[in-house]
Amino acid sequence: MSDQYEYPSPKQRRRLREEWDAQRIRALREHMGMTQQQMADELEVRQQTISEWETGVHKPHRSTQKTLSLVAERAGFVYTVNAPPEAPPATTETAS
Numbered sequence: 001m002s003d004q005y006e007y008p009s010p011k012q013r014r015r016l017r018e019e020w021d022a023q024r025i026r027a028l029r030e031h032m033g034m035t036q037q038q039m040a041d042e043l044e045v046r047q048q049t050i051s052e053w054e055t056g057v058h059k060p061h062r063s064t065q066k067t068l069s070l071v072a073e074r075a076g077f078v079y080t081v082n083a084p085p086e087a088p089p090a091t092t093e094t095a096s
Helices: 010-017 022-031 036-043 047-055 062-075
Strands: none
Touching (some): 022 047, 022 062, 036 047
């Protein structure tokens, strides 16, 4: 086993699991130009399952989230969340 690999922390693993939320799943489907039924056929789930993911009723299982990540990567899908702007770094003034 390589000494260079570091396992993700519990916080990082939690973030990875939460990565596929309702908005992101819908955005991926729309990016790919698919209906819920078409996406369901591709992922081998029911159309109702896609609907439940997109409405936030349920979240995809971990294995399905991995599949969604692979599909997104292959489709060139980049999802960005509009994060609040960061405050500029504090500057310290020096007396001359």
